[in-house]
Amino acid sequence: MSDELDSLYRDILMEHYKFPRGRKKLEHADIHNEGQNPSCGDELEMELQLDGDKIKDIYVSCVGCAVSVASGSMLADTIKGKTLDEVKKIAETIRKMLKGEDIPDHIDLGDLESLRGVKKFPVRIKCALLSWTTLIDALATKEQGVKTNISTTE
């Protein structure tokens, strides 16, 4: 099969897809948000539990393709225990990476590195972005106290 396809469906991504993290509902959630990409039908639910300015626990449930589910799973893995400021920086870095922009070398992306291949598939970028956009909107909602719409990357 083509190298390009292999760069999209890396082993790490497929592993996250088949065994997604963060699937346990939280007993107590401080932030709740939903994401949806109407043209493909992907749906995502996210809950965050905070401890001061840190993410204590996270729940992400995504009904979607390998790329969107894996991205949500990696998100859950990555942001747990991080401060809100750190999380915002990571989310911005991922957004840049998916859009093919230069990103700083010193940021350790861990499994999220495996999302690099997505930029070669322009129609799939929105799949990888869905969980991140839902997270960014959730944090903004928490700060501003207003919730308008379901988050989307379309």
Place this chain on the structure above:
Amino acid sequence: MKSHRQILDLNGSVPSVSPFDPERIKLDFPIFSRTVHGKPLIYLDSAATTQKPQAVLDAIEKYYSYQNANVHRGLHTLAEEATAAYEATRVKVAEFIGGVRPEEVIFTRNATEAINIVAQSWGEANLRHGDRIVITQMEHHANLVPWLMLSRKTGAELKYIRITGEGLLDLSDIDEIINSRTKIVAMTQMSNVLGTINPVEEIIEIAHKKGAVVLVDGAQSVPHLPVNIGALNADFLAFSAHKMLGPTGVGILFGRQELLERMEPVTYGGEMISDVRFESVRWNTLPWKFEAGTPHIAGAAAFGAALEYLSKLGMENIRRHELELTAYALDKLAALDFIKVFGPNDADKRGGAIAFADNDIHPHDLATFLDTLGIAVRAGHHCAQPLTKLLGVNSTTRASIYIYNTADDIDHLAAGLKEARKYFRYV
């Protein structure tokens, strides 16, 4: 054989052995000379839009190169020729759908706009609180949202004809659903997801007995089946040129003259008027009353070439070819135990839009994978979200065929589906 000769005429070269030869038809479509990811293109997304034969591309070029002018309002040669090309297609459309009057054929942007004109113009004038609008659960958003909005605006009730597990319309309580309060029934003749061919003649008869008018969404049926308004007895028919070899941006609304005469236009401007004063306006006659502004003249001219192409092939022959190929595809897919097909199993009851799901692989991953093999399919809810939810899924993969598809294309699809299982390690 008659159809044999027709193919001969189309290509003007070596006779083919088969009466309907998609391999030869493919040669008329320049796009099939390209590759996708280094593989020959296998196009299985014609329910979204079809490819265009050279004759249609030539017609667009001919108009802009040699005839370009605005229609109906010039006295020079070019304007006359542009008008003739535009109006000639109207006559061809009228003949194509069974010999209606050309003034009953309105050019729109697409089937969606055609349906919206009826919902807004006829609907808002004729519906009020307590009335009923009937549609089906298998409608495309284009034939659902306009009626949902009309129901909200007028207070009329929106009622759905349900579908059975097999994906057919459930007509068991049709006499209660289409009741005496029903003013309009709007339904697709062929589902863009399930492929189901609906018994529209039967439903139209019931609706007419109750005094309701009927709009048929022919976006999927007119390109694939012989459709005759006389036999159907539909009051309105909507379809799009781009799903039947024509260009995008051209659609058709057929309406019975007595209904169209009484309807108000929904878009105002030039062309649709007969007399304008500073204080008043009178509408133009049919069909121009509904055609405000400069239309897609090149598109209409090229749609004429598409209709000629289809007529030469013969809609009966096209249906026969698609029936055989659909039956072949259903057999091939049924042999794959990891694939579930939605819609009727019997090719006689359906067209060649086949939505399916792999037990494990998400439709988007499947579509991306197949694309690397040069196979174009569609993944998503196909603009029929309520139906997709009803099927118990968020999205499906859809393969849809047309005149240029072959059994070989289906074999490639089936092989690709098997390969995908290996690639994503489900075998």
